[in-house]
Amino acid sequence: MSNLLNRKKLMGFLMTFFIFMLIFNYSIEYTFAAPSKIAREDIKRAAEKTIDYYNKTYRKKEFKGILDWPALGLFGFGEDVSGPKWTVNGKNGPYFREEQVKRGIGLSKIKNTDFQRTIIGVCSAGKNPRSFGGINLVEIVKGTMLPNGHFADSVEDRKTGKPVGEELVNAHIFGIISLHCAGEPIPNRDKCLEWLLNQQHHDGGFTWDVKYFDDPEDYKLIESDVDMTAGGLMAMAILGLDEKHPAVKKALKFLKEKQLDNGGFDSWGTENPESCVWVIQALTLLGQDPIGPEWTKQNGENPVTAMLRFQLEDGSFAHVLDEEEMLPIYDNGMSTEQGLYGMASAYNNKCVYDMLHEKYRLEAQKNIFDDFKPGEFGFDEVMELVYDYVLAGYTDGTFKPEKPVTRSEFAKLLVCSLNLKDEIKNYRGSTRFKDINEGHWADNYIGMCVNKGYVKGTSNNTFMPDENITGEQLMVILVRAMGLEDEAKKRSIGGKELTYGYMQIAKEKGFIYEGFKAKENVNRAECGWSLVRLRKALN
Incomplete structure (x- = not known):
């Protein structure tokens, strides 16, 4: 018996030691990771060579061709391709591109990506992408959503x-990216995201096109592509997913496994700078540092150092390296374009797509809804x-700010405002109300709100999902969402109205909107105003 106990103790010790070593080795990889061989200022110096290359090379042709992709990297380093430095004889890249757009050059209607780029x-x-060459590029791309x-x-x-x-998966991804650059929210976001996630393969990656197989097992044989996996991550980030989301985790894991010992990546069997750039774009959109410890190998190499191995002396980039000398052997237009905007994202530690979004968002907001404009409540x-x-908004381009909000609509708005949407699957069919069946569109949202104590039924067995929510009801719900219901009830003791304490707290928290009337319906604008106040109070 004692020998058996000793063996069990030994096995327990060995198991504990094994787990400890796993954790230790995992931790030490990041705790003692070698610093990046490159610093931000090194990236800037490398970029200055490429900027100078573009200025000298394109000046000869009055900067014709500087749009579309070279301009992106130049923007990322604060260059104004419409300004004097990039203008010759009154002409520049934007001038020539607009003339082309007027004639339909470089805008094939069978290629959505032409309009997107x-x-x-x-x-x-x-x-202005909403009025360039006589066309509204933004509305055209938005109109291509199926x-x-x-x-x-x-x-x-x-x-x-x-x-x-x-x-094509890439047409979908660049539809998302291009509208983001124009400052737009992505229309029909939930469906857009659902379609994208359905294209993710078993290995966590993506490919350029949609795969169709009769046998589901065949999908497990697909080998995903580094570039498109990074593209998928870019789209997911723009659509609001972060590193905690399972799909993002899977895609990042795929890239991590594909990263080479020199910090770089390859695609189609060739190590190249473009794949590094795609990864850099994805990481910076997700808020990760491409020269940080998580993506820097023990030798100090990372996606940025790997990308810069392809830069030539004149500042341009090669697509491939000489097999013997491992040096770049000839310049390549696409490699140079991508190299510059990859450097811009890495140097700023912020994706150039996000930089454009911030620049254009205020202008985009003016055009999102036909009936709701800046300055309105x-x-x-x-x-x-x-x-x-x-x-x-609605499919007709309106927001309908004066439209009343129903109780079921508000349940969904509250869940989404509190960033709890990923949990709703746990509440399907959880309501006890006879007027809410499992097939009701808001079943999950109502179930979550009721179970968390935010919302109550109009009786023990009814919810009245289509009844409009009143100002008083809204304030009660917001106070409950703050976790202050007990305090509200205490304040209502002593012959006061049941909602007295709730209204008092709502006023203190700044939830009461302009023109508030307790017994009247809340409209969409008022609802939005109060929900933002709730989010700020919780944070």
Whole structure:
């Protein structure tokens, strides 16, 4: 018996020691990771060579061709391609690109990506993507979203004149990126995200196109692509997912496993700078530092140092390295374009797509809704919720700020405002109300709100989902969401109205909106205004 006990103790000790070593080795990888071989200022110096290369090379042709992609990297380093430095004889890149757009050059209607990249270039040049060459590029791309949330492969079919095509993942991703650069929230975000996530493969990665197999087991054989996996991460980040989301975790794990010992990446069997750039863009959109310890190898190499191995003396970039000398052997236009905006994102530790979004967002907000404009009550608050994908407008381009909010609608708004949407699957069919069945569109949201104590039914077995919410009801719910219901009840003791304490706390917290009337319906603008106040109070 004693031998058996000793063996058990030994096994327990060995197991504990094994787990300790696993944790220790994992921790030491990041705690004692070698510092990056490159610093921010080194990136800037490398970028200055590329900027000088572009200025000298394109000056000969009056900067024709500086849009679309070269302009993105130049913007990232504060260069104004519409300004004097980038203008010759009164002409510059934006001038030539606009002339092309007027004639339909570089805008094939069978390629949505032509319109998407043009938006990015136009924004990088500081021009208006809603009026460039006589067309509204933003509305064209927005109009290519199909009912299933996918940005179509083509702007229009030659026969029907309607957007068509669901084969290309990159058209979907760049639809998201281009509208983000133009300062727009992504329309039909939930469907858009659902379509994207459905394209993620078992290994966590993505490919350029949609795969179709009769046998589900065949999907497990797909080898994903580094570039498109990074692209998928960019789109997920823009659509509001962070590192905690399972799909993001899987994609990051895929990239981590594909990272080479020299810090770089390859695609299609070739190590190249473009793959490094795509990863840099994805990481910076997710708030990760591409020269930080998480992506820097023990030898100090990371995606940025790997990318810069391809830079030539004149500042341009090569796509491949000489197999023997491992030195860049010839310049490549795409490699140079991507190299510059990769350096911009790494140097700023902020993706150039986010930089453009911040620049254009205020202008974009003016055009999102036909019936709701800056200066109107609740506009700023509603915009905050629109960009966080809590609120949305209607398909006719309106917001309807005066429209009353129903109890079921508010349940969804509250859940989304509190960033609890990922939990709603746990509340399907959890309501006890006879007027809410499991097929009701707001079943999950109502179930969560009721179970968390935010909202109560109108009776023990009814919820009245289509009844409008009143100002008084709204304030009671907001106070409950703050966790202050007990305090509110205490204040209501002594012959006062049941809601007295709630209203008192709501006033103290700044939840009472302009023109508040307790017994009247709350409209969409008022609801948005109060929800933003709740979020600020909770934070």
